[in-house]
Amino acid sequence: VAAFLRDPSSGRVYRRGKLIGKGAFSHCYKLTDMSTSAVFALKVVPRRGAGHLCPGGKVEREITLHSCLRHRNIVAFHGHFADRDHVYMVLEYCSRQSLAHVLKARHTLTEPEVRYYLRGLVSGLRYLHQRHIVHRDLKPSNFFLNKNMEVKIGDLGLAARVGPGGHCHRVLCGTPNFQAPEVISRNGHSCQSDIWALGCIMYMVLTGTPPFMAAPLSEMYQNIRDGHYPEPAHLSPNARHLIARLLAPNPGERPSLDHLLEDDFFTQGFTPDRLPPHSCHSPPIFTIPLPLGRLFQKAGQLLLSQCRPPCEYITHYPCPHPQRYISRGKQFLCVLSLPRQRAGHRGVLEERPPLTSAAPCSGLPVQEVSQPLGYGVRIQNLAANESVSTEPEGSQKLEVEVAIRNLQLCLDAGPSAIRNPPGEQQPVIWALKWVDYSSKYGFGYQLSDGSSGVLLRDGTHMALRSPGGQVCYMPDRGKLETFTLRDVPRLLGTKLAVLRLFACHMQQQLRKEGAPPMPTLPARPSLCLLRFLASKQALLLLFNNGTVQVSLTGVQAHLVLSGEGEELLLTHWEQGHPGTSYSLGILRSHGCTLATRQLLHHALCML
Numbered sequence: 001v002a003a004f005l006r007d008p009s010s011g012r013v014y015r016r017g018k019l020i021g022k023g024a025f026s027h028c029y030k031l032t033d034m035s036t037s038a039v040f041a042l043k044v045v046p047r048r049g050a051g052h053l054c055p056g057g058k059v060e061r062e063i064t065l066h067s068c069l070r071h072r073n074i075v076a077f078h079g080h081f082a083d084r085d086h087v088y089m090v091l092e093y094c095s096r097q098s099l100a101h102v103l104k105a106r107h108t109l110t111e112p113e114v115r116y117y118l119r120g121l122v123s124g125l126r127y128l129h130q131r132h133i134v135h136r137d138l139k140p141s142n143f144f145l146n147k148n149m150e151v152k153i154g155d156l157g158l159a160a161r162v163g164p165g166g167h168c169h170r171v172l173c174g175t176p177n178f179q180a181p182e183v184i185s186r187n188g189h190s191c192q193s194d195i196w197a198l199g200c201i202m203y204m205v206l207t208g209t210p211p212f213m214a215a216p217l218s219e220m221y222q223n224i225r226d227g228h229y230p231e232p233a234h235l236s237p238n239a240r241h242l243i244a245r246l247l248a249p250n251p252g253e254r255p256s257l258d259h260l261l262e263d264d265f266f267t268q269g270f271t272p273d274r275l276p277p278h279s280c281h282s283p284p285i286f287t288i289p290l291p292l293g294r295l296f297q298k299a300g301q302l303l304l305s306q307c308r309p310p311c312e313y314i315t316h317y318p319c320p321h322p323q324r325y326i327s328r329g330k331q332f333l334c335v336l337s338l339p340r341q342r343a344g345h346r347g348v349l350e351e352r353p354p355l356t357s358a359a360p361c362s363g364l365p366v367q368e369v370s371q372p373l374g375y376g377v378r379i380q381n382l383a384a385n386e387s388v389s390t391e392p393e394g395s396q397k398l399e400v401e402v403a404i405r406n407l408q409l410c411l412d413a414g415p416s417a418i419r420n421p422p423g424e425q426q427p428v429i430w431a432l433k434w435v436d437y438s439s440k441y442g443f444g445y446q447l448s449d450g451s452s453g454v455l456l457r458d459g460t461h462m463a464l465r466s467p468g469g470q471v472c473y474m475p476d477r478g479k480l481e482t483f484t485l486r487d488v489p490r491l492l493g494t495k496l497a498v499l500r501l502f503a504c505h506m507q508q509q510l511r512k513e514g515a516p517p518m519p520t521l522p523a524r525p526s527l528c529l530l531r532f533l534a535s536k537q538a539l540l541l542l543f544n545n546g547t548v549q550v551s552l553t554g555v556q557a558h559l560v561l562s563g564e565g566e567e568l569l570l571t572h573w574e575q576g577h578p579g580t581s582y583s584l585g586i587l588r589s590h591g592c593t594l595a596t597r598q599l600l601h602h603a604l605c606m607l
């Protein structure tokens with residue numbers, strides 16, 4: 001191949017660079033446009049072999065199909081030309097080579113990485129299928145990675161258009177390990193056959209080997225037809241379940257690309273927005289025990305820069321380190337506020353937002369201290385004027401009052417008893433797990449119905465509802481915006497990333513603890529955490545539907561007050577026991593134990 005090449009139709013002159021690699025029919029070189037210095041990959045096919053540019057031939061078909069595609073997850077096709085000896089295709093240069101190269105170095109990938117790659121691949125493949133094109137040769141070596149670790153489907157040498165029946169010619173093509181049952185049975189390749197290949201790839205990147213690889217080939221083909229593959233027992237239940245769905249022998253039973261990302265594997269696990277380049281040769285670190293490490297820090301810095309303009313909200317106490325703010329025995333109220341600043345900026349005092357006259361407690365003496373991550377903390381001395389109203393407009397006062405009334409109702413219901421009355425088991429929504437990182441990002445929690453939420457530092461709330469992965473965002477009290485995971489606006493991307501980090505961490509913790517499967521309860525899109533309050537003995541959570549949860553610190557004991565009026569239900573969990581619920585009527589007739597009363601009382605004092 002000449003050192004300089006000229007595309008006769010555009011007049012562009014290119015300099016051929018080093019050989020990147022060789023395929024069965026082609027060589028690939030680095031290529032530089034002499035006038036713009038733009039770098040490309042040059043795929044060179046010899047004309048004597050597969051490169052016959054005959055109409056309907058392999059190369060002709062590849063060029064015809066590939067040249068009209070434009071998608072961020074498909075290798076871009078920039079042009080083609082030919083000379084006497086070769087056909088040249090000018091392609092987007094993917095400097096980090098392919099997923100096959102990553103696998104060679106890594107052997108297996110982590111689930112968050114697999115979600116990341118699959119999300120890109122599903123997007124690119126959906127684009128192809130919408131244009132009635134099937135790839136027919138999906139495999140790690142055809143998934144290219146650019147400098148930013150974005151994944152791109154490439155090598156459309158075997159791609160074909162499907163006919164009106166949804167199938168293309170009944171030929172046996174593609175890599176044998178990834179061929180679908182209908183392909184080896186010569187029923188033709190369809191979009192579902194590509195989805196089968198995705199299942200094989202998912203299995204392979206998680207376990208290190210393809211699901212079907214027996215020798216002789218006839219035995220492997222039989223396993224493919226039967227959908228028999230070694231059970232990857234060490235993978236998470238969600239991963240195994242999705243693999244089984246993708247590898248359904250009946251093509252009609254495989255999930256469609258439109259619904260694939262709604263599978264629990266995606267909605268119940270963290271998906272990074274990008275991968276670090278070092279993940280090509282070593283596993284990226286996503287889950288570091290609290291504090292959740294660098295990734296959180298990055299997400300948090302982004303969050304700080306993307307949050308709406310400095311907003312103040314009063315912590316009645318989500319303040320993580322109260323002792324820091326108590327000075328000379330005086331009672332202080334902390335007002336945390338986000339400064340207008342760029343991500344990564346660490347200066348605080350110079351950048352703090354000005355006090356506005358609308359600030360809830362303006363007029364009081366104000367002290368300032370600095371915080372390492374870059375937000376200002378204004379401390380207001382309540383002792384100066386304790387009667388001042390600390391409730392901002394549209395506050396949570398009503399919910400607090402309702403919660404106090406309900407706690408009081410239970411306390412007043414009946415006398416102390418030696419043991420709790422006979423209860424029943426009811427499906428109750430409560431927080432099984434939480435992550436308090438409110439000093440930087442927010443308070444994340446995982447509910448018993450499988451959904452997770454985060455009360456962010458700017459007072460907004462975001463939840464990921466299960467099943468289906470609906471994202472519910474509350475920018476303000478009483479306002480609810482819902483999105484599918486795919487449609488979440490870019491502006492909310494970082495908040496979603498923080499929520500997913502929390503969710504991933506909590507799910508892993510629950511898995512480690514061997515938590516029982518979540519019960520299926522009706523989804524409540526508008527359910528959100530209003531406040532959390534911590535004392536030395538307990539954590540109290542207050543939800544906007546009036547539910548109050550008190551969880552004892554150090555001991556596995558939780559009390560949840562849900563419902564209202566005569567429907568009020570007090571549910572009690574103790575280590576190793578299932579939750580037991582008592583109606584108000586039962587409490588009235590039997591009373592409750594002193595321990596339960598003390599917990600109720602403690603919650604009342606906290607509120």
Ligand SMILES: Nc1ncnc2c1ncn2[C@@H]1O[C@H](COP(=O)(O)OP(=O)(O)OP(=O)(O)O)[C@@H](O)[C@H]1O
Binds near residue numbers: 021091157
């Ligand atoms: N757009 C690209 N950017 C960077 N490297 C590429 C690009 N396209 C191909 N390569 C690299 O060039 C080599 C040859 O790729 P090519 O697509 O020609 O063959 P293959 O996919 O490896 O084999 P086959 O054609 O037999 O499936 C591979 O190592 C591949 O990683």
